[in-house]
Amino acid sequence: MDSPGETRRYGRRTFLAVTAAGLSSLAWGKPVWQAFSHATQPLQDALLPPGLLPDGWRIYTVAASMPRFDPGTWRLQIDGLVEQPQSLTYDELRRLPRAEQVSTFHCVTGWSVKNVRWAGVRFRDLLAPARPLANGTVLSFVSAEKPYVDTLTLRQAELHDAMLAYEMDGAPLAREHGAPVRVVIPEMYGYKNVKWVERITVADAVESGYWEQRGYDVDAWVGRSNGF
Amino acid sequence: MTSTPGWGDRMASDPRYVRRFSRTERTLHWVHASAFFVLLASGLILYLPSLSELVGRRPFVKDVHFDTALAWLVAIALVVALGDRRGLRRTLAELDAFDEDDRLWLRRIDRPQGRFNAGQKVNAALTAAFALLFTVSGFLLWYGERDHRFRFASTILLHDGLMYVSLVLLVGHLYLALIYPATRHALRGMTTGSVRRDWALQHHRKWVDEDG
Numbered sequence: 001m002d003s004p005g006e007t008r009r010y011g012r013r014t015f016l017a018v019t020a021a022g023l024s025s026l027a028w029g030k031p032v033w034q035a036f037s038h039a040t041q042p043l044q045d046a047l048l049p050p051g052l053l054p055d056g057w058r059i060y061t062v063a064a065s066m067p068r069f070d071p072g073t074w075r076l077q078i079d080g081l082v083e084q085p086q087s088l089t090y091d092e093l094r095r096l097p098r099a100e101q102v103s104t105f106h107c108v109t110g111w112s113v114k115n116v117r118w119a120g121v122r123f124r125d126l127l128a129p130a131r132p133l134a135n136g137t138v139l140s141f142v143s144a145e146k147p148y149v150d151t152l153t154l155r156q157a158e159l160h161d162a163m164l165a166y167e168m169d170g171a172p173l174a175r176e177h178g179a180p181v182r183v184v185i186p187e188m189y190g191y192k193n194v195k196w197v198e199r200i201t202v203a204d205a206v207e208s209g210y211w212e213q214r215g216y217d218v219d220a221w222v223g224r225s226n227g228f
Numbered sequence: 229m230t231s232t233p234g235w236g237d238r239m240a241s242d243p244r245y246v247r248r249f250s251r252t253e254r255t256l257h258w259v260h261a262s263a264f265f266v267l268l269a270s271g272l273i274l275y276l277p278s279l280s281e282l283v284g285r286r287p288f289v290k291d292v293h294f295d296t297a298l299a300w301l302v303a304i305a306l307v308v309a310l311g312d313r314r315g316l317r318r319t320l321a322e323l324d325a326f327d328e329d330d331r332l333w334l335r336r337i338d339r340p341q342g343r344f345n346a347g348q349k350v351n352a353a354l355t356a357a358f359a360l361l362f363t364v365s366g367f368l369l370w371y372g373e374r375d376h377r378f379r380f381a382s383t384i385l386l387h388d389g390l391m392y393v394s395l396v397l398l399v400g401h402l403y404l405a406l407i408y409p410a411t412r413h414a415l416r417g418m419t420t421g422s423v424r425r426d427w428a429l430q431h432h433r434k435w436v437d438e439d440g
Contacts, residue, residue, distance in 0.1 A: 008331070011324035011353045018357035022386060023364065029382030029389075059277045065284035109369070110381040176281045215374065227376035 030110065056113040059176045060190075062210060067144035067196040069179040076181065078127065080202035081136035086129055090180055094166065096121045101161050103186035105193070106222045108211075118184050120165035123157040127202070136202035141183055141194040150194045150209030151218075152185065161186055164197065189220040246425050246436060248343065248417035252311030253319060257418055259307060260359070263300035264398070267293060267362075271391060297366055323352045329434070343435035354397060358390050365390070 025032075037044075071090045078086040099122045105113045123139070132154070140151045156162065162185040166173055173179045178195025185192055191211040212218050217225040249257070270293040273279045274286065283289065308316065322344060329339035330346035344352070365387040372379030404411045405418075411431070417423040428436045 007325045007327045009324050010326040010330075011320075011349055014350060014353035015357045018354060019360055022357065022361035022390070025386050025389075026365075026368075026380050026382050029385045033382075033385055054276060057277055058275065059280040061280070061284070061286045063284075064288075066281060109372075109379070110384045176277050215376070227379055 056111065057177070058107065058109075058111060060107075061145060062148055063145045066175055067198075069175065069196075071180070074180060074198075076197070077199040078130045078202070079199070080140070081133040081204060082127075082202050083131035083133065084129065093121065093126075093181065097125045099125075099163055101163070101184075103161055103184070105184075105186065106189055108189035108191060108216065108220065108226050117167075117169050118163065118165040119167035120163040120181070120184065122163050123154075126164055126200075130202070132202045135204045138203045138206050140201040140203050140207060141197050142199035142201065143178075143194050144196040144198040148194065148196075148210045149207070150183075150192055150212070151203075151206050152183070152188075152192065153206065156185065156188070156219075159185065159187060187222055189216075189222060189226065191216060192220045244425055245422040246428050247422045248428070248432075249421050250312055250315050251421065252307060252315060254418055254421060255311065256304065256307050256316075259300070259303045260355075263296055263303070264394075266296045267300070268391070268395075268398075270296065275388070275391070294366075294370060297363070301363065323349050340433040341431065341435075342438075343432055345432065351397065351401065358394055358397075361386065362390050362394075 074090055076086075076088040076093055078088070098119060100117070100119045102115050102117050105116050127139075137154050138151055139154060139157050140149060142149050152162070162183075164181050165184045166181050168174070168177055173182060178197070181197050182195040183193045183197060191209070194209075206218060208218065219225060270289050273283045273289050274293060280286065322342065326334075326346060326349065329341065330349065332339045333341060333346045334350075365383050368378055368380065368383045369387060372383065405415045406412055413423060413427045414431075425436065
């Protein structure tokens with residue numbers, strides 16, 4: 001019990017307690033938050049209108065503005081070490097065999113978005129008409145957002161859940177998510193999931209992508225790269 | 229109201245007013261407040277997808293956010309270095325000490341309060357802790373991009389979480405300072421330095437009694 005008249009140093013105690021809690025949360029923040037938001041998800045769904053809270057995505061861009069998709073003029077170029085370079089319209093791309101998946105998106109900065117529904121084209125189906133040459137072992141993805149570029153080896157691109165996606169959560173890919181098409185490779189951090197792809201060049205050597213030129217790992221395996 | 233040097237001092241001789249905040253305290257408050265708004269605005273542009281798309285120019289907004297944080301730290305250090313440090317130490321001691329009345333006040337029992345009421349003391353401690361945590365987590369976000377040993381999965385959660393809680397505190401602070409009739413006169417203390425004696429007697433009786 002408080003004794004009357006006595007002065008207590010609650011000010012510094014509050015400061016120190018909050019500071020200690022905050023600093024230590026660097027160690028426990030993410031797992032605790034994930035458990036908490038998982039437990040309260042039904043409550044949030046019931047009480048809050050959808051779209052009120054940010055949905056977990058953060059939109060990282062490197063250029064002054066996001067590329068704008070014009071279905072009339074947009075083309076996807078496939079070139080490099082191929083027998084038959086391609087220039088696909090959006091409609092032609094949509095007519096290729098459709099693949100769907102639900103996967104989790106991990107950003108290297110620490111945030112994740114669970115259970116994203118993607119639809120798109122597997123790279124094997126996308127590349128088949130171009131007929132890559134035997135020495136073409138690397139795909140270089142050039143974004144309409146200059147100067148963003150990144151590469152995957154053909155083996156990485158042929159993982160069972162890697163695709164060039166044109167739909168997200170049941171709707172055509174939104175502008176901020178890379179409309180009309182982006183790379184999806186859930187095993188790797190987001191910076192390998194190039195947005196606004198307008199050109200895929202088949203090459204024989206890996207080139208450093210935008211963030212890799214700035215110190216990030218070329219093979220960005222989730223949980224096994226970039227210091228994690 | 230005047231903005232010439234010595235503003236507020238004019239009131240010092242007016243017996244209807246008492247001086248509540250020194251120029252150093254007011255400068256510190258407004259430096260912190262203006263930096264907070266610029267950081268909040270630029271931070272929300274970086275954080276909310278709809279604003280990110282609307283504004284674009286992410287690298288530039290990132291620079292604004294980072295440079296504002298640096299300017300804020302330098303400005304705070306300058307105010308402390310060049311201002312009335314002895315006065316600030318006294319203020320710090322006031323904010324630290326919670327007497328019996330303060331403890332009862334926090335339990336919603338109406339008791340006479342000093343220059344700061346117990347709620348203001350708690351708010352000051354939280355604001356100081358948040359400033360430190362924002363700085364540390366912000367530095368780690370920046371430095372972690374350059375040296376991956378300093379990148380932690382929870383840094384961004386801490387930075388965002390601080391933003392949410394600060395926003396709640398800010399809304400409460402603005403409500404009490406600008407809207408709530410009983411308390412909004414306090415804003416005058418933070419702009420001119422002095423407040424009406426009768427108001428101070430009602431809200432901060434122990435302080436007015438001490439000062440005579």
